[in-house]
Amino acid sequence: MITLESLTKYYPSQLGNQYIFENLNFTLPEGRNIAILGSNGAGKSTLFRILAGSEYPNKGRVKTDKSISWPVALATGVHPQMTGRENTRFIGRVNGVENLDVYEEKVKAFAELGEKYDLPVNTYSSGMRSRLAFGTCIAIDFDIYLIDEATSVGDQKFRQKAKQALLDKSKQANVIMVSHDVKEIEEFCDSAVIVHKGELTFYDDLQEGLRVYKKL
Incomplete structure (x- = not known):
């Protein structure tokens, strides 16, 4: 599971600190595919970046x-x-991939790079x-995949793949997903977390969460 412990996130401004979350305590349920929903500016992208480790809270922590x-x-x-x-071998080493040769070939085949695989990025x-x-990313077996408009990658054929x-x-x-595409959310997710006024609410039923989200 993923637990947010006394998590505080703010951004400095000329009007003082603008708080997205303040002393937030929340646990994302285990074993669920969760859509993060919220109106523009509610903090869903900030939450996603904090879960990804690409942005850090000012106080508190993410525990998992x-x-x-x-x-x-x-x-x-x-x-x-x-x-x-x-790049593939480096990413594999960092993420503890045991058989780098197999991983290397899986990535090459999936990315469809051919001989350009051996050219600089x-x-x-x-x-x-x-x-x-x-x-x-997809060639590594993670417990949880973070998906942010991921199916917009490449041309139509590759997007389907x-x-x-x-x-x-x-x-x-x-999976934990941020997307503006409700159809895509319904394909991937079975539940939702709504971000609203600095608070998180879990909805076990995705459709209930979507109904609440549409009224925000």
């Missing part, structure tokens, strides 16, 4: 015993001077870079 992916579609940790293969198009980043890979993962692991 689960392995959590970085946001699936982001090119986090991909170094432009290294080749696709070198700074020679890649944005689509190629995104496919590499997606492949390095990416969506199917994530749906397959969601059957054996769990």
Whole structure:
């Protein structure tokens, strides 16, 4: 499970600190595929970044015993001077992948990079870079996958491939998703957390959560 303990997050401004969360205590239930919902500016993206470890609370902490992916579609940790293969091996080592050779080939095949896998990433198009980043993440068996508009990666054919890979993962692991696409949320998620006025509310029934979200 993931527990937020006395979590406080604010951003400085000319009007003083603008609090997103203040002394927030909350546990995300285990074994659920959760959509993070909220109106614009409510803090859902901030919460997502804190769960991903790409942003830190001002106070408090996130506590978990689960392995959590970085946001699936982001090119986090991909170094432009290294080749696709070198990036893959580096990411594999950092994440404790046991068989790097197998991992390397899985990523190459999934990302559909061909011989360009051995060229520096700074020679890649944005689509190629995104496919590499997606492949390095999806080829690792995490307990929880963080999904942020992940199925917008690449062309239509690759987007369908990416969506199917994530749906397959969601059957054996769990997902936490931020998306503006209700249809996509319904495909991936079975429950929801609504972010509203600095508080989090869990809805065991996704449809109930969506109804409340639409009234915000």
